[in-house]
Amino acid sequence: MRIISWLLCVLICSQISLAQDIRSVAITENFDNASLAKVLRILKNKYDLKIAYDDALITGTTVSGQFAQKPVTEFLDAILRNKGIDYQLLNDKIILIPKKVNLDVNTPSLFDITVFGLVQDASTGESLPNAVVRVSGLQRGVITNKDGYFSLPQVPTDTSTIEVSYLGYQKSQVKLKPGETKQTIKIMMQESSLDLSEFTVVENKFSTVKYGDQISQITIDPNNLSALPSLGELDIFRSLQYLPGIGGSDETSSALSIRNSPSTHNLVLFDGITLYRLDHFFGVFSAINADAVRDIQIYKGGFGAEYGGRVSGVVDITGTTGSFNEPNYSMGLNLLSARFSANVPFASGRGAFHVSARRAYTDIIRSNLFEKLYTNYRKKSNQVNQQAFNGLANEDDLIRPDFHFYDLNFKATYKVSTRDVMSLSVYQGRDDLDTDFDIVNFQDPNNPGTISQIDSYNEKADWGNNGIGLAWSRNWNRKYYSNLQLAFSDHYFDYFYNNERRNGAGDQIGLYEITRMNEVEDLQLNLKNELTVGGRHSLDFGINLSSINVFNKVDIRDLSGMTPDDRNPSSDGTILSFYLADNITLSKNLELRLGGRLNTTSVSDKSFFGQRAALVYQPLPHLELKLSSGKYFQIMREEVFDDPFSNNENSWNLAYESSKPGPRHLPVMESDHLIAGFQYEKNDLTIDLEFYEKQVSGLTEYNISHLYNPNTNRQSPSILIAPGTSNIRGLDLLIQKRIGPYQGWIAYTRSKALNRFESINNNSEIAAREDQRNELKFVHIIELPAWNFSATWVYGSGKPFYRPTINFIRNNQGELINFEVVNTQKTVERLPDYHRLDISIAHKFEGEHMRGEMGLSILNVYNRQNIQGRRLKRDEIEMAINNNEQMAPTNLYRDIVLLDFTPSLFLNLYF
Incomplete structure (x- = not known):
């Protein structure tokens, strides 16, 4: 029993010391407009840090700067500044959370409008064709063309929420603001891929098959098809x-x-x-x-x-x-x-x-x-x-x-x-x-x-x-x-x-x-x-x-x-x-x-x-x-x-x-x-x-x-x-x-x-x-x-x-x-x-x-x-x-x- 008690004490102390050691980790890296997703992967693989986050929170966020022996907390403060993202340290894990902001509730000024926009991949900038764009709460909508553009008519107000879905990607929502609906809205979408066990993705809804906007039309996600049995490669x-x-x-x-x-x-x-x-x-x-x-x-x-x-x-x-x-x-x-x-x-x-x-x-x-x-x-x-x-x-x-x-x-x-x-x-x-x-x-x-x-x-x-x-x-x-x-x-x-x-x-x-x-x-x-x-x-x-x-x-x-x-x-x-x-x-x-x-x-x-x-x-x-x-x-x-x-x-x-x-x-x-x-x-x-x-x-x-x-x-x-x-x-x-x-x-x-x-x-x-x-x-x-x-x-x-x-x-x-x-x-x-x-x-x-x-x-x-x-x-x-x-x-x-x-x-x- 003494041996078992001693092992339990060692295990508990090691876990406490590990949680305390996070603050002592020093980061030395150079980034030039790197995606935040890539930065987090480097923290995980190179510095053995565990991070939990929601993919939608980091979509479209990039990091630039030179860092030499920066403590991890100072490093996070620097890369997340003015990006609407905050973090918490819990035991041995870093958790990214939305930064609290004062909400400015706007009243609508325009009604029954047409919204024009572009849907792109957040990490590559590639346009996404055939993405479904609709007003949140409504089932029917429009699809983007071959270059990712869409024109969505009959949007109730200029404070409505636009919802975009695309196979293999996390659903995106954009809240319209009065005075900005005449501009081209860019909607960046993040692939909903699972990370390895050191990362926790809060939301991951994916699908391989989806019926499209037209009758007898089926949309396929080629990335998810790769999981199916084959003769050695996706066919x-x-x-x-x-x-x-x-x-x-x-x-x-x-x-x-x-x-x-x-x-x-x-x-x-x-x-x-x-x-x-x-x-x-x-x-x-x-x-x-x-x-x-x-x-x-x-x-x-x-x-x-x-x-x-x-x-x-x-x-x-x-x-x-x-x-x-x-x-x-x-x-x-x-x-x-x-x-x-x-x-x-x-x-x-x-x-x-x-x-x-x-x-x-x-x-x-x-x-x-x-x-x-x-x-x-x-x-x-x-x-x-x-x-x-x-x-x-x-x-x-x-x-x-x-x-x-x-x-x-x-x-x-x-x-x-x-x-x-x-x-x-x-x-x-x-x-x-x-x-x-x-x-x-x-x-x-x-x-x-x-x-x-x-x-x-x-x-x-x-x-x-x-x-x-x-x-x-x-x-x-x-x-x-x-x-x-x-x-x-x-x-x-x-x-x-x-x-x-x-x-x-x-x-x-x-x-x-x-x-x-x-x-x-x-x-x-x-x-x-x-x-x-x-x-x-x-x-x-x-x-x-x-x-x-x-x-x-x-x-x-x-x-x-x-x-x-x-x-x-x-x-x-x-x-x-x-x-x-x-x-x-x-x-x-x-x-x-x-x-x-x-x-x-x-x-x-x-x-x-x-x-x-x-x-x-x-x-x-x-x-x-x-x-x-x-x-x-x-x-x-x-x-x-x-x-x-x-x-x-x-x-x-x-x-x-x-x-x-x-x-x-x-x-x-x-x-x-x-x-x-x-x-x-x-x-x-x-x-x-x-x-x-x-x-x-x-x-x-x-x-x-x-x-x-x-x-x-x-x-x-x-x-x-x-x-x-x-x-x-x-x-x-x-x-x-x-x-x-x-x-x-x-x-x-x-x-x-x-x-x-x-x-x-x-x-x-x-x-x-x-x-x-x-x-x-x-x-x-x-x-x-x-x-x-x-x-x-x-x-x-x-x-x-x-x-x-x-x-x-x-x-x-x-x-x-x-x-x-x-x-x-x-x-x-x-x-x-x-x-x-x-x-x-x-x-x-x-x-x-x-x-x-x-x-x-x-x-x-x-x-x-x-x-x-x-x-x-x-x-x-x-x-x-x-x-x-x-x-x-x-x-x-x-x-x-x-x-x-x-x-x-x-x-x-x-x-």
């Missing part, structure tokens, strides 16, 4: 798949199927640059580096007149501007790739630039994860014999590709004046694949020297996106804002595949070769305007001019000869669009949005007008009812390439409906949207439910059958262009909850998508490729001071699989001599249900000049064998025919299995 597009209405039952696909439509029916913009392909590594990674992203807006349907050219949804990404205050850097490393980014100010804080780069090192170091992903891609292919994966002791040594990808982002922003901002955004991404290998088959396993067949494979592919955008925006006055942009986008896909088969004597007995080329050059001029008229009308209007050149070619060659592409390989055209939208505030609780978009084009004799209408009614402060309809057109569209003998790589092309001589007829796609639903949001609980119906016409499929030719006793490709329509309906449900450091949501989609094609199945209804009747997703995130934990579970009912008709050919003696595939007659089957569990854990650490995180993600924790699709066993069928054997219908296809248990490590550093 923007795959993270979006956890949302309702966006297909997520394929962990190796970065395509975005929004409400049962193909991803190419969606408009994807990066700083106004149109992206035509969204993936790296055949869908494993998305084409956008998360370090380059500031803001993401997703419109699942019913989008406004300012967007056009697609018939399903919109993903509008705003790139990171950079830092106008202090430079910062980051880098990351995982088992497949490495990345680096920098945000640097220039011109004395009037300008900032961001640069980020990412590269896979799979052509130098082939990790086990890469070997698994590549083998998974190979097994999905129609263009490799199943024998390549059967009975090989060293499969990875035999099939070793030369592959890598990279992307580069650069953005420079310069504030020409208080009214004018200019920016330059550049994007480049590329994939390169080169594979060349042989598969040798032996006639007699007991006689390894006898070769029966040699299959030689050669595959080369390179694809990518290049883009550049130059923009000038100006706030002409408090009510009028404009943005002028010149943007160029270049997408290319070049693919060559050759499979040559020879017998043991060296004679050629089989050949299948395909060459695919697709390139799109898109030059656009955009003028966007925002005008506030009175207190009830907010107008958006503008012009878009696109000049598009397309090169598209498909050649198929086999032993019977070449089957060339029957289309004109080159096409070009212009699209001129005008749009006008009016957001009308009918009352405090009712808002009407009307708009239209007129499209004229050189590729059609007709003009296309799409109307927009939306009604939002708020009967209760936390309840919103919504209704929307619209008509949409897609002139730049993609053709589906459906060939049972090769990979289905689709290609972009321009529609052509003119009566003048030219390429074959390719219709302009049209769709009609109808959306109705409600949203409830209170006490950190969000419930959003939307019913939708979408009717699409102008679909085409590039359908290829392989028919038997009795004159040559071989199969010959038969190409058919099949026009069609689609009818899609369903509902999306999101339930999201935040409790302390936990946030999570449930996303459920119930839907049905049916297609009709004139030349397929006699024009009867068949399930669309994207038709998944039920999809359920659970997402859980816990952010603690030093740890992040997350888990996701995804369930999807079976997707359709198209089984073409296969006819076996016999000679007069009844012997099997060949087979044919009739792709215009399909049997629709359902694949097994899909489900998987993913988890992630990350440890956060921090030093004086650096912070970071390292962690582990595991995909498919319980090793579920999920099937993505099926492939025809062409080579096995041919071998069976050579042996005069007919394979059973159940054995004609092999399953394409997705990733099994897949762990991945990652490291991220921030300077």
Whole structure:
């Protein structure tokens, strides 16, 4: 007992002495306009001080001065002087508190006014687009534009409180003062990130998903997405798949199927640059580096007149501007790739630039994860014999590709004046694949020297996106804002595949070769305007001019000869669009949005007008009812390439409906949207439910059958262009909850998508490729001071699989001599249900000049064998025919299995 009593006394005395030692700590530092947050981090890391504070209290506060051996109390007095901040010493901790001031209560002098302002990041000075600005106590408001400016009408008085919220940031409030409402109000926002255990953040409310100002609009915080499980790094597009209405039952696909439509029916913009392909590594990674992203807006349907050219949804990404205050850097490393980014100010804080780069090192170091992903891609292919994966002791040594990808982002922003901002955004991404290998088959396993067949494979592919955008925006006055942009986008896909088969004597007995080329050059001029008229009308209007050149070619060659592409390989055209939208505030609780978009084009004799209408009614402060309809057109569209003998790589092309001589007829796609639903949001609980119906016409499929030719006793490709329509309906449900450091949501989609094609199945209804009747997703995130934990579970009912008709050919003696595939007659089957569990854990650490995180993600924790699709066993069928054997219908296809248990490590550093 004496020992225990002695230890307790020592412990109590040490705690008392520690509290007394705070005053004896001496500070020696030099600061030049450093943020107070950075100063507090230095006190914590270098001087071992513990500090508690509210992020909102220090937002926008900077420190300058030279300090030599200053006692900590004198140091705090100096840096906090005239900043409205005081401090208290309590035991071993410094607590920052607001300084008491004499309140000067002003009476309002102006009523029903319009407030104009700018929302910025407090630490970097970067403008925050799509922040929600409203009068405190009222639910509805406005959102900031791309440059962070807002115009808020119908503010009750010039002493009202303005409230601003932005995902990933602490809510800010500004009390208006009489006489100052005619000035531009600057609102600085602080990121609501948790500090380490030595710091206590008083308020930390964060969210990853938030429904936006428009119907079917979702806002995403890319920073919080980094906590989700991944293949080693944050993947923007795959993270979006956890949302309702966006297909997520394929962990190796970065395509975005929004409400049962193909991803190419969606408009994807990066700083106004149109992206035509969204993936790296055949869908494993998305084409956008998360370090380059500031803001993401997703419109699942019913989008406004300012967007056009697609018939399903919109993903509008705003790139990171950079830092106008202090430079910062980051880098990351995982088992497949490495990345680096920098945000640097220039011109004395009037300008900032961001640069980020990412590269896979799979052509130098082939990790086990890469070997698994590549083998998974190979097994999905129609263009490799199943024998390549059967009975090989060293499969990875035999099939070793030369592959890598990279992307580069650069953005420079310069504030020409208080009214004018200019920016330059550049994007480049590329994939390169080169594979060349042989598969040798032996006639007699007991006689390894006898070769029966040699299959030689050669595959080369390179694809990518290049883009550049130059923009000038100006706030002409408090009510009028404009943005002028010149943007160029270049997408290319070049693919060559050759499979040559020879017998043991060296004679050629089989050949299948395909060459695919697709390139799109898109030059656009955009003028966007925002005008506030009175207190009830907010107008958006503008012009878009696109000049598009397309090169598209498909050649198929086999032993019977070449089957060339029957289309004109080159096409070009212009699209001129005008749009006008009016957001009308009918009352405090009712808002009407009307708009239209007129499209004229050189590729059609007709003009296309799409109307927009939306009604939002708020009967209760936390309840919103919504209704929307619209008509949409897609002139730049993609053709589906459906060939049972090769990979289905689709290609972009321009529609052509003119009566003048030219390429074959390719219709302009049209769709009609109808959306109705409600949203409830209170006490950190969000419930959003939307019913939708979408009717699409102008679909085409590039359908290829392989028919038997009795004159040559071989199969010959038969190409058919099949026009069609689609009818899609369903509902999306999101339930999201935040409790302390936990946030999570449930996303459920119930839907049905049916297609009709004139030349397929006699024009009867068949399930669309994207038709998944039920999809359920659970997402859980816990952010603690030093740890992040997350888990996701995804369930999807079976997707359709198209089984073409296969006819076996016999000679007069009844012997099997060949087979044919009739792709215009399909049997629709359902694949097994899909489900998987993913988890992630990350440890956060921090030093004086650096912070970071390292962690582990595991995909498919319980090793579920999920099937993505099926492939025809062409080579096995041919071998069976050579042996005069007919394979059973159940054995004609092999399953394409997705990733099994897949762990991945990652490291991220921030300077």
